[in-house]
Amino acid sequence: MARVFALSDLHVDFADNMQQMMSLSDHEYTDDVLLVAGDVSDRISRLSQLLGSLKRKFRKVAFVPGNHELWLRDDDSDNSLEKFSRLLALCEQLGVHTEPFKVGQNDRAVWIVPLYSWYRTEDADEYSLVIPKEGERWEKCLWMDKYRCRWPESLGADAYGPADYFLALNNEKIERRYDAPIISFSHFLPRKELIFEDSAMVKRFCEKDAFIPRSTRDPAPMFNFTRVAGCKRLDLQIRALGATVHVYGHQHRHRNRKIDGITYVSNCLGYAREREHLGAQVAPKLLWEDGVFVEPAEVS
Ligand SMILES: [Fe+2]
Numbered sequence: 001m002a003r004v005f006a007l008s009d010l011h012v013d014f015a016d017n018m019q020q021m022m023s024l025s026d027h028e029y030t031d032d033v034l035l036v037a038g039d040v041s042d043r044i045s046r047l048s049q050l051l052g053s054l055k056r057k058f059r060k061v062a063f064v065p066g067n068h069e070l071w072l073r074d075d076d077s078d079n080s081l082e083k084f085s086r087l088l089a090l091c092e093q094l095g096v097h098t099e100p101f102k103v104g105q106n107d108r109a110v111w112i113v114p115l116y117s118w119y120r121t122e123d124a125d126e127y128s129l130v131i132p133k134e135g136e137r138w139e140k141c142l143w144m145d146k147y148r149c150r151w152p153e154s155l156g157a158d159a160y161g162p163a164d165y166f167l168a169l170n171n172e173k174i175e176r177r178y179d180a181p182i183i184s185f186s187h188f189l190p191r192k193e194l195i196f197e198d199s200a201m202v203k204r205f206c207e208k209d210a211f212i213p214r215s216t217r218d219p220a221p222m223f224n225f226t227r228v229a230g231c232k233r234l235d236l237q238i239r240a241l242g243a244t245v246h247v248y249g250h251q252h253r254h255r256n257r258k259i260d261g262i263t264y265v266s267n268c269l270g271y272a273r274e275r276e277h278l279g280a281q282v283a284p285k286l287l288w289e290d291g292v293f294v295e296p297a298e299v300s
Pocket residue numbers: 039066067068187249250251
C-alpha cells in the first residue's frame with residue numbers, strides 16, 4: 001500500500017537539518033514515495049548524500065532543484081544551467097525521479113509530475129507575482145541568487161529569462177496524457193495568494209494596484225520577497241496539466257490551501273531558527289494513500 005509524502009527546503013548544509021533527515025525512520029516509508037521540492041544544498045556532494053539516504057528510506061524519491069542548488073561554487077560549473085544539467089544527471093545516476101511516474105495501479109493510481117520553475121523579478125508582466133513594496137530597493141538588496149547564480153548569454157538579459165527557460169522544459173510533461181489523478185510539484189510559488197498567511201491578507205494584497213506598505217518592524221526594508229517568489233505561468237501549467245494537488249517550497253511557510261479546485265501544499269523543513277514557528281520537528285507530509293487524497297485543505 002503506497003503513500004505519497006512531500007517535503008521541501010531541507011537545507012542540509014545545517015547540521016541540525018541533516019541530522020533530522022538522517023534520523024527519518026529506515027522502516028516506516030519503505031513502500032512510499034517522497035517528493036522533495038528543492039533547496040536541499042548548493043553543494044552537489046551533500047545533495048548526493050541526502051538523496052542517496054532518502055532512496056534507502058523510501059521506495060521512490062522525486063526531486064526538482066531549487067535556487068540554492070543552482071548556486072555556483074569555485075569548482076562548480078560554468079553557469080547555473082550547466083549545473084542544472086549536472087544535477088539531473090546525478091538524479092538519474094541515483095535513481096531519483098525528475099520525470100513523471102505513476103504510483104499504484106488501476107483506480108488506485110496517481111501520477112507524480114515534477115515541474116521546473118524560477119521567479120520573475122519584474123512587476124510589469126501579467127505572469128509576475130510581484131507586489132510593489134514601499135521603500136524597497138531591489139537593485140541594492142542582498143539576495144544571494146544575484147551573486148551565486150550565473151546564466152548563459154543565450155538566456156537573454158531580461159529578468160524573465162530563467163523563468164521562461166525552466167517553464168519551457170515542462171511543455172512535454174504538460175502535453176502528455178495521464179490516465180490517473182495528478183500530483184505536481186515545483187520549488188517556486190505558482191500564485192500570489194500563497195505568499196500570504198490568511199484570507200484577510202490575500203484580499204488586501206492580491207487586489208489590483210495593491211502595494212506592501214513600509215513597516216517599522218520589517219527586518220529587511222529593502223527586500224521584497226514577492227520579487228523572488230515565483231511565476232504565474234507555472235500555475236497555468238499546473239491547471240493545463242489538471243493536477244489535483246500541487247506541492248511547492250521556497251518561502252519556508254506551511255500551507256494547505258484549496259484555490260479554484262486545486263490544493264496547494266507547502267511543507268518545509270526550513271532553518272532551525274524558523275522552526276519555532278514551523279514546529280520543532282517537521283516530518284514528511286502525507287498527501288495521498290492507496291488511491292485517496294488526504295484532505296482537508298483550507299479553502300480560499
Ligand atoms: Fe528557494
